[in-house]
Amino acid sequence: MTKAEMGRFNISPDEDSSSYSSNSNEFPYPYPTKQAALKSHYADVDPENQNFLLESNAGKKKYETEYHPGTTSFGMSVFNLSNAIVGSGILGLSYAMANTGIALFVILLAFVSIFSLYSVHLLLKTANEGGSLLYEQLGQKAFGMAGKLAASGSITMQNIGAMSSYLFIVKYELPLVIQALMSIEENKGEWYLNGDYLVLLVSLLLILPLSLLRNLGYLGYTSGFSLLCMVFFLIVVICKKFQISCPFETEMVNETVNNTFMHLAESQTSALEVNVTEEDTCKPHYFIFNSQTVYAVPILTFSFVCHPAILPIYEELKGRSRRRMMNVSKISFFAMFLMYLLAALFGYLTFYGNVEPELLHTYSAVMGADILLLIVRLAVLMAVTLTVPVVIFPIRSSIIQLLCAAKDFSWWRHTLITVSILSFTNVLVIFVPTIRDIFGFIGASAAAMLIFILPSAFYIKLVKKEPMKSVQKIGAVFFLLSGIFVMTGSMTLIILDWIHNASLDGH
Template identity: 85%
Template sequence: MLERFSCRTDSSSTTRGAGRAKRSRAKCLWTGVLEGMGVRVQPRGPVHLQGQKEPSVTRCAGFLLPTSMKKAEMGRFSISPDEDSSSYSSNSDFNYSYPTKQAALKSHYADVDPENQNFLLESNLGKKKYETDFHPGTTSFGMSVFNLSNAIVGSGILGLSYAMANTGIALFIILLTFVSIFSLYSVHLLLKTANEGGSLLYEQLGHKAFGMVGKLAASGSITMQNVGAMSSYLFIVKYELPLVIQALMNIEDTTGLWYLNGDYLVLLVSLVLILPLSLLRNLGYLGYTSGLSLLCMMFFLIVVICKKFQISCPAEIAFLINETVNSTLAQPTAFVPDVAFNMTEGDSCQPHYFIFNSQTVYAVPILTFSFVCHPAVLPIYEELKGRSRRRMMNVSKISFFAMFLMYLLAALFGYLTFYEHVESELLHTYSSVMGADILLLVVRLAVLVAVTLTVPVVIFPIRSSITHLLCATKDFSWWRHSIITMSILAFTNLLVIFVPTIRDIFGFIGASAAAMLIFILPSAFYIKLVKKEPMKSVQKIGALFFLLSGVVVMTGSMTLIVLDWVHNASGGGH
C-alpha cells in the first residue's frame, strides 16, 4: 500500500488538519506532476497513534517523500546531471550508476564470479540489470586526463608517419584536425546520451535505443576494435622481435634461422606468454599495464624527435631499405610491400604538402583507429570526482589536445626523417637504416614488453562479451573459458600471419569498427534517446549530419580499401 505523504516542506511540523492540507496541496506547484506520474497525494497528513514517531521522510524538490521510495524514482524529480553544473551534490545527480573497474573489485561485489568483475575500462559488458545506488566518483581531474589519454593512445601512433607520407604535411594536418574535433564532438554526444538514457555502458545505450540490434551493433563494434588492437600488438611482435634477437645475438647471416622468422616468433610468444596470462580468471595487476603503454609511446616520441637530427637523407636511402629488408627478414614482402622506391634523388628528400595516390585512402581509417577511446569514456566519467558533463568535457578536451600534439609530432618527425620511404610501422623503418642502435633497441624492448602484457588485457573484454552473449545463464566452466580464450588468440594469430601488413589492420578496423564507435553509434543513440530536443533542433540536425558523414566515411573508405586490395592482388603486389 502506498505510504501517505503531505505536500509540505518542513518534516518537523505537526500533523495538519484536513482543510489546511487541501489548501497546501492546492498551492503546491508540483502536485500535478506527482499525480500525473501515478503518485497519490493525500489531502491530509499521516495519522499517528499517541507516542508514535512521524514516519521517516526524505526531502525532494520541496516534498517530503517516504525514504522507502527508490532513488531511481527520486531521479525523476532531481536536477539532471546534464545541466552542466560545475559541482556535484547528492541532490542533483541521482542518475543511473554502474560499478566501475575499481568498484567491481571491492567487497560489494565479492560474491561475483571473477570473470564477471569487469574491472577494465573497456570490459563492462556483463551487467544485466541497472544499479540505481548513488556512486560518487573518486578519481581526480588530473588522473582522469591521464586515464583518457591512455585510452586514446595505442599502436596507431606507429602508422601515422606512413599516413603523412601518403597525404602530405598540409593534408595530414587538416585530416588530423577534423578527426580529432569529430571524435571530441562524439564524446559530447555520448555523455549527453548517457545522462538522458540513464546508462553508463555503451552496450546498454545500444539496447535502450534499438533493442538487441543496437546492443549487438555496439558489442560487435567494440569486439572488432579490440581484435584490431590485439592484431596490431601482435604485428609489432612479428615486426620487432626478430630484430631484437638479431641485435642481441649479433647475427649477420639470417638465412634459414627459424627463430628470426616473425610468424614463428608470434606463435611462440602467444603460446608461452600470452595464453597463460589470458587464461587467468582475474587479470589483477595486468590492468595497470596500459599505463606502461602510454609511457612507452612517450619515450618512442622522444626518440623519433631526436633521431630526426641524427639521420640524414642520402639519395641511396631507398637502396639501403630494400637491401636491409631483403637480407635480414625471412619474409621481406610481408613487411614493406607498400614502400615505393622509384623516387628520384630530388623527390626522396623533399617534403610534400599535398599527396594523392592509391595509399591516401588509408589515412582517414588510420586516424580514426588512433582516436578511438569511446567505450572507455563512460567508465572514466563515472569515476570522475565531482562528476558533471562539463567537467568531463574539460577532461576530454585536454586529453584530445595532448594526443593531437603527440600524434602530430610523431607523424611529422617520422615523415621528415624518411620522407616517402616510411614503412607502415615506423619503428621498423629505423632498423632498415640505423641497424643495431642501442637507444632504438631499448625502445623496441619497452614496446614489446608493453604490447605483450596488453594483449591479455584486451582479450578479457572480448571473452566476457562472448560469454555473456552465448552463455549468460550458465555457471563458470574452465573448458568453456579456455576454448573461448584459445579461439580468440588463434583467430588473431591467423590474421597476423596471413594479413600482409599492419596497414591493412589499421585501414580495415579504422574504416569499420572505429567509424561505428566514433561517428555512427553515438549520433544514432543521441537522436533516439535524447527526447527533450525536437528533431528539428540544431542539436538533432547536427547529430544527423554527423551520422550521415560517418556512413559516408565508412562506406567510402571500405570501398576504396577493397578496390586497392583487388588491384594489388591482380598485380601481384599485395
C-alpha cells in the same frame, strides 16, 4: 557529499544495476527529498545531468539502486583517457603523412580529433538522458537487441584490431631484437628469426597463460606503462631526426620493406611521387594523392578510438558532471593531437617517402643495431605483450554475455573462448600482409562505427527533449551521415586497393 546525501536515487526501470552497488546495508540513512538532493553537491549541474542522477517523475515505479560518486581526480581521469586514446596506431601515422603530405595530414588529423571529441559530447548527453553508463546498454535502449549487438560487435572488432596490431609489432620487432642481441648480421632464414613463429611462441608461452586468469588485476598497470613507452618512442623519433642524415641508403630500406609494400613501390612508381627521383627523396611534400592515401583516414580514426572507455572514466570521475568530463576529454584529445602530430611529422621528415606502415621497423633499415632503438623496441614489446591479455578480457566477457550470460562459470568454456580469440588473432597476424591493412580495415569499420555512427544514432533515438528540427539533432544527423559516408567510402577504396594489388601479384 555527506552520507545522507548519498542515499538511493531512483533510476529508470531498464537501468542495469550492475553499473552500481546494490548493497542495501551500506548506507542505512533516510532517503533525501528531491529538493534536498538538488541543494546537494550537484545543485549546479545542468538539467541533463540532473535527469541522470535524479528522477523527476516519482509516480512511476523505479528500480532503486545506490548512486556512488566518483573517486578519481580530474588529473588522473585525463591520464586514464590519454591511456585509452594512445596505442599502436601512433606507429602508422608517419606512413599516413607520407601518403597524404604534411598539410593534408594536419587537416585530416584536426578533423578526426574534433569529430571524435564531438562524438564524446553526444555520448555523454545520451548517457545522461538514457540513464546508463554502459555502451552496450545504450544500444539496447535505443534499438533493442540490434543496437546491443552493434555496440558489442564494434567494440569486439576494435579490440581484435588492437590485439592484431600489438601482435604485428611482436612479428616485426622481436626478430630484430633477437638479431641485435645475438649479434647476427644477416637473417639467413633461421626459425627463431621468423616473425610468424615468434608470434605463435609468444602467444603460447606468455599471452595465453596470462589471458586464462579469471581476474587480470595487476596487469592493469600496463596501460600506464604503454603510455610511457609511447612518450619514450616520441622522444626517440624526434632525436633521431637530427641524427639520420638524408639522403641515406634507400636500398637498405627497400630490403626490409615487406613484400606488399615493395611490390607497390615498384609497380606504382608514378603514383608515389616522393620516390620518383633522387632529388625528391629528401624533399617534404604538402599534398600527396596516391593509392595509399585511402588508408590515412582509417589509420587516424583507429588512433583516436577511446569511446568504450569514456563512460567508465565518466562514472569514476570525482565531482561528476558532463561539463567536467568534457574538460577532461578536451585536454586528453589535445595532448594526443600534439603527440600524434609530432610523431608523424618527425618520422616523415626522417624517412620521407621510405616510411613503412610500422615506423619503428623503418629505423633498423638505416641505423642497424642502435642501443637506443633496441631499448625502445624492448619497452614497446613488453608493453604490447602484457597489454594483449588485458584486451582479451573485455572481448571474452562480451562473448560470454551474448551467448551464455545465465550460465555459471566454466573453466572449459573460459579456456575455449580464450584460445579461440587468440587463435583467430594469430591467423590474422600471420596471413594479413601488413599492419597497414589492420589499421585500415578496423579504422574504416569498427572505429568509424564507434566514433561516428553509434553515438549519433543513440543520441537521435534517446535524447527526447530535443526536437528533430533542433540544431543539435540536425547536427547529429549530419554527423551520422558523414560517418556512413566515411565508412562506406573508406571500405570501398581499401577493398579496391586489395583487389588491385592481388591482381598485380597474380592471385
